[in-house]
Amino acid sequence: MTATQLTAPRRRAATDSPRSLSAVLTTFIGLGAVLMLAPFAWLVVATTHSTSEIFSSPPALLPGSHFWENFSGLFTSLQFGSALRNSVVVSLVYTGLGLVVCSAAGYAFAKFTFRGRNILFTVIIASLALPGQVTLVPLFKMMVELGWLNSYQGLILPNLALPFGIFLMRQSMHSVPDELIQAARMDGAGELRTFLQIVLPTMRPALAALSIFLFLAQWNDFVYPLIVQRTPEAYTLPVSLATLHGVQSTDYGQLLTGTLISVLPVLVLFLFLQRYFVAGLLAGSVKQ
Structure with a gap:
């Protein structure tokens, strides 16, 4: 087995290491973004529900039909x-x-x-x-x-x-x-x-x-x-x-x-x- 054949796996491992680290960091950044955007997403959904629907159990995760009611009532x-x-x-x-x-x-x-x-x-x-x-x-x-x-x-x-x-x-x-x-x-x-x-x-x-x-x-x-x-x-x-x-x-x-x-x-x-x-x-x- 030649020296070139021995060093090839090492080169592939050195190349794969930064890629795996980048994938891990990207995953953590994506999770952090989801955690930070989740309250804002719930705020947008909650504006389309009445007070009773907001405090319902389980909570409403999909948009409702009370947005214009809330909007007009606000003014x-x-x-x-x-x-x-x-x-x-x-x-x-x-x-x-x-x-x-x-x-x-x-x-x-x-x-x-x-x-x-x-x-x-x-x-x-x-x-x-x-x-x-x-x-x-x-x-x-x-x-x-x-x-x-x-x-x-x-x-x-x-x-x-x-x-x-x-x-x-x-x-x-x-x-x-x-x-x-x-x-x-x-x-x-x-x-x-x-x-x-x-x-x-x-x-x-x-x-x-x-x-x-x-x-x-x-x-x-x-x-x-x-x-x-x-x-x-x-x-x-x-x-x-x-x-x-x-x-x-x-x-x-x-x-x-x-x-x-x-x-x-x-x-x-x-x-x-x-x-x-x-x-x-x-x-x-x-x-x-």
Whole structure:
């Protein structure tokens, strides 16, 4: 038997080993995907059933015929349309303004040298350790004094300077070469033009990642809107859905239908921005 004949089985074994490992990893990933998608699939199915069918035993796993009942009842039993409009307006405006504020602050911390810069940035990072409940009472008193209860500005303006957003943009700005900014200044571009036309276009992955965080933070916020929005016409989606929980009974068909409606914009946003998401989180991990 020749040496070539002896080494052939070893080569086949070495080739089969990565293939078997890939098959095992693919199987585990597939199982994980099924486990993560199963609750969402059940949510979609549950919106087509009544409350009694949702809690039936065995549970209903196939779509029913109560979706339009739940959908129409959702908009007639409470002011769900107003809550949906409020959430869309507040979340979109908050995301747009938050991107401007956080990116401008991150640019200042990354590319400018001024007295107290490190101390101020340390205070911003330290504020990440504070739970949001600590600022609820002071914020509520400020909203009362400003007359901003039941208003869009009361929901949007207080949290625009998100500490995590400033940190993310500051780290991302480090990846912008200083030579590029200096060249723009030498060509006569002002700071605002340099920031808008030179720096921001290179920050698209980080801006996309930050927009997801900002939108989710505002879209899913429950406690703060519950405190500052005093009438049903001013409620956002989380607060409006919470009113479906009755003292004696709860219409879970309507509740799950409203939950599905509230989840869909988040899924659409992530599907459009998913290719930028990981790149945005990794931006600035390596300094130039």
